[in-house]
Amino acid sequence: MGHKVRFEPVGVEIDVEEDETILAAAFRQGLMLMHGCKEGQCSACKSFLLDGELDMERYSTFALADYEREEGYVLLCRAHAYSDLEVELINYDEDVLRSATPIVEALTEVAAVDALTHDVRRLLLRLLDPPEMAFTPGQYVDVTIPGTDQIRSFSMANTPSSAGELELLIKIYPGGRFSGLLDHDLGIGDRLQVKGPYGLCTLRPGSERDLIMVGGGAGLGPLLSLLRCLAESSSTREVTFYYGARTRRDLFYLDELAGLEERLSGLRFVPALSEPEAGDAWEGETGLVTDVVDAREPDLSDRDAYLCGPPPMVDAAVALFAVKGIPESRIHFDKFTASAEAAVAPTSHP
Ligand SMILES: Cc1cc2nc3c(=O)[nH]c(=O)nc-3n(C[C@H](O)[C@H](O)[C@H](O)COP(=O)(O)OP(=O)(O)OC[C@H]3O[C@@H](n4cnc5c(N)ncnc54)[C@H](O)[C@@H]3O)c2cc1C
Ligand code: FES
Numbered sequence: 001m002g003h004k005v006r007f008e009p010v011g012v013e014i015d016v017e018e019d020e021t022i023l024a025a026a027f028r029q030g031l032m033l034m035h036g037c038k039e040g041q042c043s044a045c046k047s048f049l050l051d052g053e054l055d056m057e058r059y060s061t062f063a064l065a066d067y068e069r070e071e072g073y074v075l076l077c078r079a080h081a082y083s084d085l086e087v088e089l090i091n092y093d094e095d096v097l098r099s100a101t102p103i104v105e106a107l108t109e110v111a112a113v114d115a116l117t118h119d120v121r122r123l124l125l126r127l128l129d130p131p132e133m134a135f136t137p138g139q140y141v142d143v144t145i146p147g148t149d150q151i152r153s154f155s156m157a158n159t160p161s162s163a164g165e166l167e168l169l170i171k172i173y174p175g176g177r178f179s180g181l182l183d184h185d186l187g188i189g190d191r192l193q194v195k196g197p198y199g200l201c202t203l204r205p206g207s208e209r210d211l212i213m214v215g216g217g218a219g220l221g222p223l224l225s226l227l228r229c230l231a232e233s234s235s236t237r238e239v240t241f242y243y244g245a246r247t248r249r250d251l252f253y254l255d256e257l258a259g260l261e262e263r264l265s266g267l268r269f270v271p272a273l274s275e276p277e278a279g280d281a282w283e284g285e286t287g288l289v290t291d292v293v294d295a296r297e298p299d300l301s302d303r304d305a306y307l308c309g310p311p312p313m314v315d316a317a318v319a320l321f322a323v324k325g326i327p328e329s330r331i332h333f334d335k336f337t338a339s340a341e342a343a344v345a346p347t348s349h350p
Contacts, residue, residue: 138226140153
């Protein structure tokens, strides 16, 4: 059965079937609502139910606490409408709300799997059908784990100038259902189903402000896509890119980043090691990457911020940026949350 969902304060209305989530219905109709994990883990899609009846699939109470649910807050990625609804969007970005790139399902084949470090791999997928996928730098796709209906999200590190390929930087987790396949089970020519593009960690068309970026681990991927895009457009914006790793052996793509520093006169790359080893002979910044940003950047109020990587790093950086004067609306991030079935977070309902 179909219902109408009206979003306030933007005054946009969509049609929603009972068997689809409100977020999926919005994507289907070209509306790019705030989202992250799309499975009740991250709270990015949290909104307020003003009127009507809905029910929610299982979600993490880290994303939506029980008291918030009682007050009327809902997760749009888990919510199914059972009447016409009025929903207040808490976070939305008018610049990108109506500019969604159409979501497509695509068949790809593995073109390369390269080891970048002991636990990060570069998975290059070639699009077969359709042969290209439009996306905006900073976005991600959902990859279906072969032989299952489970998906994992991975951000593109390339730019749309190579729209026939998806370059994904993937951290290997021991026992990881998808990442665990990369070293032995996935080979050149193997087929993978992907769906996308998703995500809002993209450059805002209306802004020419200077940038600050913070990344950790495989979070380099989407930030690299943004930097490559800035280089392709010969941008003169200043960009300070702080990248956190544990030891010297966790750093990768240093040559490419040095090359980008040459092409982008405004780019400064600042790697920080949290646990440098004696043999690293490290002379750069040490400590948690957010502490390094805190020490080096007294005021960031004139910057746009981009963050990608492990959830604790993203949470710490978002809080730091607020203290340093960046309004919430100019802080863009993707938290690389674990998927719902792998997460250990408490869940609620049903
Ligand atoms: C929007 C978005 C974008 C993402 N982009 C990327 C990307 O570009 N590159 C990338 O490598 N990953 C990215 N991720 C994470 C990715 O989708 C997977 O969750 C991750 O690769 C683990 O999947 P898996 O199947 O290998 O492991 P699973 O089988 O899901 O989990 C195996 C084990 O690893 C642990 N684990 C899984 N993920 C994490 C985590 N994030 N932190 C701590 N422990 C964890 C699990 O708890 C479990 O014990 C992104 C996630 C989101 C939501
Ligand atoms: S997108 Fe809904 S909780 Fe993450």
